Amino acid sequence: MARFEENVMNEAENRQAAHPKGLYVLFATEMWERFSFYSMLSLFTLYMRNDTEGFGWAAADATSLYANYLMCVYFSPLIGGWLADRKLGYRRAVMAGGLFFMAGHLLLSFKSLPIVYLALACLVIGNGLFKPNVSTMVGNLYPEGSHLKDRAFNIFYMGINIGAFMAPIAMEAIKSKWGYHPAFAAAAFGMVISVGILWIWKGLVEDPDASSRPGKAKGAPLAASGIDSIPDWKRCMALVIIYSIVIVFWMVFHQNGSTLTYWADENTAWNVSGTISNAINPFWVVTLTFPLVWFWKWLDRRGLEPSTPTKMAFGMLLTGLSFLVLFWAAKTGEAMTSEGQPYAFKVSPVWLISSYGIVTLGELMLSPMGLSLVSKVAPVHMRGVMMGGWFAATAIGNKLTAIGVYWDQWLHSTFFLVLGGLALVMSVVLFLLVRPLKRWMPGV
Numbered sequence: 284m285a286r287f288e289e290n291v292m293n294e295a296e297n298r299q300a301a302h303p304k305g306l307y308v309l310f311a312t313e314m315w316e317r318f319s320f321y322s323m324l325s326l327f328t329l330y331m332r333n334d335t336e337g338f339g340w341a342a343a344d345a346t347s348l349y350a351n352y353l354m355c356v357y358f359s360p361l362i363g364g365w366l367a368d369r370k371l372g373y374r375r376a377v378m379a380g381g382l383f384f385m386a387g388h389l390l391l392s393f394k395s396l397p398i399v400y401l402a403l404a405c406l407v408i409g410n411g412l413f414k415p416n417v418s419t420m421v422g423n424l425y426p427e428g429s430h431l432k433d434r435a436f437n438i439f440y441m442g443i444n445i446g447a448f449m450a451p452i453a454m455e456a457i458k459s460k461w462g463y464h465p466a467f468a469a470a471a472f473g474m475v476i477s478v479g480i481l482w483i484w485k486g487l488v489e490d491p492d493a494s495s496r497p498g499k500a501k502g503a504p505l506a507a508s509g510i511d512s513i514p515d516w517k518r519c520m521a522l523v524i525i526y527s528i529v530i531v532f533w534m535v536f537h538q539n540g541s542t543l544t545y546w547a548d549e550n551t552a553w554n555v556s557g558t559i560s561n562a563i564n565p566f567w568v569v570t571l572t573f574p575l576v577w578f579w580k581w582l583d584r585r586g587l588e589p590s591t592p593t594k595m596a597f598g599m600l601l602t603g604l605s606f607l608v609l610f611w612a613a614k615t616g617e618a619m620t621s622e623g624q625p626y627a628f629k630v631s632p633v634w635l636i637s638s639y640g641i642v643t644l645g646e647l648m649l650s651p652m653g654l655s656l657v658s659k660v661a662p663v664h665m666r667g668v669m670m671g672g673w674f675a676a677t678a679i680g681n682k683l684t685a686i687g688v689y690w691d692q693w694l695h696s697t698f699f700l701v702l703g704g705l706a707l708v709m710s711v712v713l714f715l716l717v718r719p720l721k722r723w724m725p726g727v
């Protein structure tokens with residue numbers, strides 16, 4: 284068949300095609316892995332501080348171990364991705380990571396401090412091998428240049444968040460009935476399901492590595508893949524520039540685990556604890572993903588779907604706006620306080636919930652789009668390590684969440700304004716860079 288006809292056929296097939304079944308296998312694998320991951324996160328600091336079941340640590344010590352863990356756990360994908368590219372292959376790396384994860388969570392169900400450190404080391408190795416490579420596998424299910432990739436990652440991201448949503452709810456129930464150690468064991472069991480699903484249905488994601496090699500793809504590369512003519516170093520550079528901007532997103536977004544939880548606890552007029560506020564974001568992800576995917580499809584049919592980096596710039600804009608909503612809420616609250624008590628106020632939960640809605644819409648244009656971008660732009664033999672680079676940016680952003688130490692030193696309104704302002708500045712930078720960057724990554 285003439286090459287042109289082949290391309291036209293592929294293009295037509297691609298526009299209509301349903302997602303491959305492998306997407307749903309990886310969706311479920313990652314959903315259960317994230318369930319375990321976020322279960323552990325929701326318990327960990329409380330466990331270390333607990334006097335009877337845990338180790339009676341001071342809050343500051345627990346928080347700092349938590350922050351260091353969060354940094355290591357998102358740096359290790361750089362190594363795990365590299366190992367998969369060079370030696371292991373993606374599926375084997377994910378399987379191995381799953382086993383380390385299982386061991387890590389299971390070890391936490393024993394009470395001993397050295398075992399806690401050993402468990403954390405297992406989780407860091409586990410995430411390093413698992414997280415970047417499962418994401419690379421998603422992209423590799425699709426032919427080069429496929430329009431379906433952005434949507435595939437949006438759907439995959441919904442799986443992540445169903446797991447993240449169930450985690451604190453399940454852990455709260457198990458912990459209050461049986462205590463911390465059985466709760467960690469339950470997190471380990473989630474990992475058994477994750478690995479089991481990948482094992483049983485491995486045929487559907489069979490040799491996904493091969494799909495990225497020219498000529499062996501499930502569908503041959505599409506005409507749109509002009510990226511092949513760009514040298515590898517330029518493609519990697521373009522990605523690294525985007526990573527460095529996105530660091531600010533994670534710094535702002537991951538306030539959810541600290542200052543936004545304090546706001547939920549202390550400055551929000553409702554009857555639930557701050558912990559529960561951590562379910563608001565995954566709730567919005569699950570609610571907003573399908574309308575957004577539908578919207579991209581609607582635009583795509585009209586040839587109007589924005590490029591992946593443009594979506595990311597809009598994501599950053601929304602992130603900034605969401606913090607301006609909180610700025611406004613804090614201003615409203617502060618206007619009600621009496622002299623010398625600037626933090627003693629409570630405002631309606633509507634502020635927090637709507638701000639989360641906006642930041643989540645931003646997240647959906649940034650986080651899964653980052654995965655999609657890596658899958659589209661990274662040179663084929665470096666996809667794992669470049670995916671790892673994306674998570675390393677998260678690691679740096681996570682470390683910078685330490686700006687939260689100003690929570691009690693500045694007015695809350697000032698704190699929100701600074702973070703919102705930073706995100707808005709980065710959004711402008713990204714909008715300005717979209718055009719030049721697209722020269723280094725055509726067809727995204």
Ligand code: GLN
Pocket residue numbers: 317443533650674677
């Ligand atoms: N919440 C998402 C996940 O768990 C994003 C994590 C990240 O990249 N920081 O996958």
